[in-house]
Amino acid sequence: MSLRSLRTALGRGPSVSPFLVLGDPTPEVSVELARAAVSAGAGMLEIGFPYSDPAADGPAIQAATGRALAGGTSTRRAFELLGRIAEASPGIPLNLLVYGNLVHRTGYERFTGAAADAGASTLLVPDIPIDEATPLRRACRRSRLGHVELAGPLTPAPRLRRLAAASRFLYLAGFQGVTGVRATGFDGVLDRVAQVRAITDAPVCLGFGLSSRDQIVRAFEAGARIAVVGSHLARLVGTLYGAPADADRLVAGYRSAVLRLTAEE
Amino acid sequence: MKPSLRPRQGAFGSFGGRFAPELLTPALEELETARREIVPTRTFRDELDREARAWVGRPTPLTSAPRFSARAGLETVFKREDLLHGGAHKANNVLGQALLARHMGKSRLIAETGAGQHGTATAMIAARFGMEAVIYMGEKDMERQAPNVKRMELCGAEVIPVTAGARTLKDAINEALRDWTASLSTTHYLLGTAAGPHPFPRLVRDFQAVIGREAKRQWRREFGGLPDVVVACVGGGSNAIGIFHAFVPEESVRLVGVEPGGAGLDSGRHGATLVRGTPGLLHGARTMVLQDDEGQILEPHSISAGLDYPGVGPEHAHLQETGRARYVAATDEEALAAFEVLSATEGIVPAFEPSHALAFVLRARESGELPAGARVLLNLCGRGDKDLETYFALDRSR
Numbered sequence: 171m172s173l174r175s176l177r178t179a180l181g182r183g184p185s186v187s188p189f190l191v192l193g194d195p196t197p198e199v200s201v202e203l204a205r206a207a208v209s210a211g212a213g214m215l216e217i218g219f220p221y222s223d224p225a226a227d228g229p230a231i232q233a234a235t236g237r238a239l240a241g242g243t244s245t246r247r248a249f250e251l252l253g254r255i256a257e258a259s260p261g262i263p264l265n266l267l268v269y270g271n272l273v274h275r276t277g278y279e280r281f282t283g284a285a286a287d288a289g290a291s292t293l294l295v296p297d298i299p300i301d302e303a304t305p306l307r308r309a310c311r312r313s314r315l316g317h318v319e320l321a322g323p324l325t326p327a328p329r330l331r332r333l334a335a336a337s338r339f340l341y342l343a344g345f346q347g348v349t350g351v352r353a354t355g356f357d358g359v360l361d362r363v364a365q366v367r368a369i370t371d372a373p374v375c376l377g378f379g380l381s382s383r384d385q386i387v388r389a390f391e392a393g394a395r396i397a398v399v400g401s402h403l404a405r406l407v408g409t410l411y412g413a414p415a416d417a418d419r420l421v422a423g424y425r426s427a428v429l430r431l432t433a434e435e
Numbered sequence: 436m437k438p439s440l441r442p443r444q445g446a447f448g449s450f451g452g453r454f455a456p457e458l459l460t461p462a463l464e465e466l467e468t469a470r471r472e473i474v475p476t477r478t479f480r481d482e483l484d485r486e487a488r489a490w491v492g493r494p495t496p497l498t499s500a501p502r503f504s505a506r507a508g509l510e511t512v513f514k515r516e517d518l519l520h521g522g523a524h525k526a527n528n529v530l531g532q533a534l535l536a537r538h539m540g541k542s543r544l545i546a547e548t549g550a551g552q553h554g555t556a557t558a559m560i561a562a563r564f565g566m567e568a569v570i571y572m573g574e575k576d577m578e579r580q581a582p583n584v585k586r587m588e589l590c591g592a593e594v595i596p597v598t599a600g601a602r603t604l605k606d607a608i609n610e611a612l613r614d615w616t617a618s619l620s621t622t623h624y625l626l627g628t629a630a631g632p633h634p635f636p637r638l639v640r641d642f643q644a645v646i647g648r649e650a651k652r653q654w655r656r657e658f659g660g661l662p663d664v665v666v667a668c669v670g671g672g673s674n675a676i677g678i679f680h681a682f683v684p685e686e687s688v689r690l691v692g693v694e695p696g697g698a699g700l701d702s703g704r705h706g707a708t709l710v711r712g713t714p715g716l717l718h719g720a721r722t723m724v725l726q727d728d729e730g731q732i733l734e735p736h737s738i739s740a741g742l743d744y745p746g747v748g749p750e751h752a753h754l755q756e757t758g759r760a761r762y763v764a765a766t767d768e769e770a771l772a773a774f775e776v777l778s779a780t781e782g783i784v785p786a787f788e789p790s791h792a793l794a795f796v797l798r799a800r801e802s803g804e805l806p807a808g809a810r811v812l813l814n815l816c817g818r819g820d821k822d823l824e825t826y827f828a829l830d831r832s833r
Contacts (some may be wrong), residue, residue, distance in 0.1 A: 173631055222600065222732045225609045226456040226616070234600060245729040270454055270716040275730030294750070297716065299457045301443050322458040333457075347617030 172256070172291035173316050176214075176263040176338065177264035180373055184390040185213025186432045187265070187375070189400030191234040192251045193220055195411040199420065200238070203407070204255040206425040211432030214263045215255070215396050216377075217290075219248045221269040226296045228350030233408050234399025245272055249288050258288025265289040265318060265375075270298040278309035285315055292316035292338050300333055317403040318375075322346060323362055327369050334372035339396065342366055343378040350401045352379040364413065367393035383431055399431055442558045442721055445633025447753035455632040455719040460617035461614070464638035465539065467634040471539045474531075474641070482534055483608040488561065491526045491734030492519050497653045497812075502780035503793075508800040512662070513815040514650045514678060517785065522675045524646060529625060533560040536623035543622040547611040549576055549582025549604035549670070550741035550788070552817060553627030558592035568592035571610040573602040576740050583821055601734040604744050606643065608718050622759030629748035632719025634746050643677025650812060651681045661814035664805060668792040669709065669762065670742035671750045674816035683759060687783025689805075692751060693795045695737035696764030706735035708747040709755050709762040715744040723755070738825075739766040739787035741817075763804065769794035771831065774819065776777070786817035787825075 188207040193363045194200050204215055220238035224231060243251070256264060266285055271296055273388035275332055275412055285293055293315050298306055300319055310317040316338035321330055323346045334340045359379070366374055376389045377398035386397045406427050410420040442452025451461060473479050487493040495515040504511045516524035529546075536544060544561050546568070548554030554570040560569035570587055574596045577584050587594050600606040608631075615624040629639040649664075654662055666680050667675035669692035682688045697705030705711065708723050715724030717732060725733040725745035737743045754760035765773075773793035776783045785793060792813055799805035820828075 221730075223605065223609055224460070225612045225718070228613070239731070256733065261736075269727065271730040271732070273730075274451055274714075274716050274721075275728070276724060296456045297454050297719070299455065299460060302452050305440065320457040322461075324461045325457065329460075342765070345617075346619070348613045390598070430618060 171312060172263065172286070172289050175261050176291040176316060178261065179213055179263045180339070182213065184394065185396050186211065186386055187214035187216050187396050187398045188212050188396055188403055188428055188431070189216040189267070190219065191218040191220055191231065192248040193238030193241050194234040195237045195407055195420070196241045197243055197247060197251055197263050199417050201251055201254050201258070202417070202421045203424050205258050206263050206421050207428045208259040210425045210428035212262070212428055214265065214396055215259070216265045216267055216400070217252060217255070219242065219245060219266065219268045219272055224269060226348055228348040228401060230351070230404040230408070231349050231379055234404040237408070240413055241289045245276065248282050248429040252290060264289060265292045265294060266290045267296065270295050273306065278306050279312065282309040282313035282315045286313040290315060292318045294318040294320060294341055296320055300336055321366070330366060330369050335372035337372060339373040339375050340366065340370065341375045344376055345379045349378050351381045351405070356385055360388055363389060363392040363394050383433065386431060400435060403427060406426070436564065445637060447750045448756055450672040450721050450749035450752040451633060451636060452721050453632040453719060454716045454721060456616065458616050459632070463632055463634070466638070469535055469539050469636050470634050473535060479534065479538065483531060483778065486530055486534070487527070487645070490520060491530055494649050495519060497650060497657060500781050503777055504599060504775055506780055507797050509796060509805060509809055510810050511796055511811045511813055512654070512658070513813050515645060516646060516674065516814060516816045517783070517818035521552065521556045521559055522820060523552040523555045524643065524677060525784065527625060527645055528627065528639050528673060529560045530554070530622065532625045533564055533566065536625070537564060539623065541621060541623040543569070543618065544625045545569045545611050545614050545618070545622055545726070546625045546627060547571050547573065547607035548627065549573070549607070549743055550585065550739065550821060551576065551580040552741060552821065554587050554592070554594065555583050557625050558587040558590035561592060562590045568697040570594045571597050571607040571614070573597045573604060573607050575602040576604065578709040578741055579825060580821060584823065603740070605732065612718070625717070627740070627751060628673040629676045630671045630718055630720060630722065630746055636720065636750055639673050640676045640750065642679060643673050644680040646674070646677040646814060647679060647681030650678060654790060654812060659687070661685055661688050663687070664691060666691045666792045666811055666812045667798060667814040668693050668695065668742060668816065669747060669751060670706065670744050670788065671746070672748035674814050676748060676750055677753070677765045679760060682808045690754065690760035691795065692760055692762045693791045694762055694764045695739055695742040695791055696769070697736040697764040699766055700764055704736035705743050705764065706737045706744060707764040708745060709751060710764045710806065720749045722749040723747055723752045739791065741786070741788045742791065763795060765791040765794035769798065771829070773797055774826070783815070784819035784821050785815055787822045789814065789816050798816070
């Protein structure tokens with residue numbers, strides 16, 4: 171069902187996909203933020219489960235994860251929040267970003283089953299690369315959850331083809347490094363998108379380092395179908411959220427930030 | 436074990452593997468190629484042997500310990516890795532990896548450190564080879580191991596405080612992995628223990644295996660035959676796998692790894708990953724992990740910063756699963772008592788880490804964990820200079 175929403179969304183044209191961590195800054199407010207993002211034109215959402223050791227993430231998302239864990243967002247709670255987000259935004263594909271140990275501990279089958287039941291369309295596990303992903307992919311298939319592979323700036327062409335073939339869409343990290351906003355080097359990222367498009371037909375989702383409408387437009391022009399904005403928004407949450415009383419101001423500020431990313435001009 | 440859980444690369448039974456982000460794959464593959472193609476060459480082996488003798492101080496002696504043995508009621512012999520350059524077994528591994536990094540054309544070394552011993556060893560080899568060194572160290576560890584921070588800086592390394600999580604070893608590894616993901620073209624991540632994604636557990640083991648090879652030869656020559664038991668402390672497990680490796684095929688030899696029992700196994704404040712952990716994915720490997728029932732990694736506790744780690748090398752998880760090695764725990768209190776006993780009986784001040792192994796030997800006969808008459812080889816993997824400040828601050832009036 172939710173996989174169909176992914177196909178529909180990809181058919182509609184390029185999507186801006188804000189990333190948020192479930193439970194950041196609090197469980198309730200994170201559900202509000204997801205709703206605000208969709209109302210501001212997000213065509214997809216990328217959703218992280220908080221984990222104690224996010225080794226692929228830079229400071230902004232580490233801080234978001236820290237806020238979520240401090241606020242008591244367990245995996246059990248995260249599934250509940252995910253369900254509410256899916257319910258509030260039917261037809262919006264939800265790509266989960268979950269570190270391997272959470273999936274491994276719960277059990278691959280149980281985790282992917284719960285994710286699909288809660289309304290997720292796809293799952294990316296950044297620290298289970300394709301070579302170790304066979305049991306995970308089997309579980310995804312059984313649960314009717316799409317599996318997404320990550321590729322990087324240095325991934326050679328044959329491996330890119332393998333990743334693309336195993337993936338609902340190919341998640342391309344624009345920069346070599348952890349997640350985070352980058353001031354320079356975006357032209358190289360665009361070249362890489364074009365290069366990857368030439369190698370594979372899989373839809374390309376560009377992530378890592380994006381923070382402006384201008385970058386998003388150029389990424390779409392280069393052939394990306396999905397553009398993820400993560401650290402930029404996580405940082406905004408950290409800045410705007412000081413106390414529970416700030417929730418309304420935060421949601422409004424977050425909504426305008428997403429509007430700036432999706433607005434056609 | 437479900438056969439499907441066996442990792443595809445670098446497996447030790449159902450443990451090991453390469454559970455690292457795709458962006459690290461190029462670096463890990465480059466390192467694996469170098470491990471296979473460069474390490475076995477004559478040129479590399481010769482360089483390694485030469486530097487091991489001239490700079491690291493190999494071979495280290497076996498020392499019998501009659502007065503300690505009398506206290507324990509078990510004949511105990513020490514492999515003296517505490518006499519190595521830098522004061523711990525860490526030098527074996529940094530020399531090997533730094534040489535390899537040089538062959539690979541890398542000019543920058545990064546490392547994590549807990550107690551500061553591995554950071555210090557990395558800083559020293561970087562100075563000797565004229566390489567840049569950046570050491571990630573938890574802020575809490577920087578406080579409790581201040582002299583080692585100064586020592587690293589003196590050797591020209593940059594020490595970067597890690598403020599995430601519990602600000603200890605686990606968080607320092609995360610930060611080093613993050614650095615490496617961005618810097619892999621110029622940088623080698625000199626991982627300090629036999630953990631992490633493939634090929635690190637094998638790479639580190641093979642550079643530390645000199646400990647057991649040497650000890651086996653020396654034991655034969657000096658005492659005849661083989662020891663009955665080989666004992667070592669286990670944090671990440673590099674000194675233990677180093678001394679175990681040569682003895683694994685010798686079925687008559689019992690292997691015992693001693694983990695940090697902290698304030699006691701039932702207190703929840705310990706680092707006894709093999710004794711009390713469950714299988715999980717941490718820092719690139721499927722291994723035993725201290726985690727909650729949803730997979731969040733727990734904060735370990737130990738008086739010894741070098742053992743304060745919620746994971747363990749995957750080969751140890753395998754040796755435990757197959758029953759080839761046994762793993763037990765010794766508490767902070769037991770380790771401190773053993774630290775005092777060895778100092779007073781043999782005039783050797785051990786590091787807090789091997790004090791855990793010493794504590795096991797001291798109690799093993801009475802507890803029935805080892806039979807009377809067993810001859811024990813113990814890896815004395817580091818000396819206690821770095822711990823003196825902490826020890827005196829405890830103000831133990833016994």
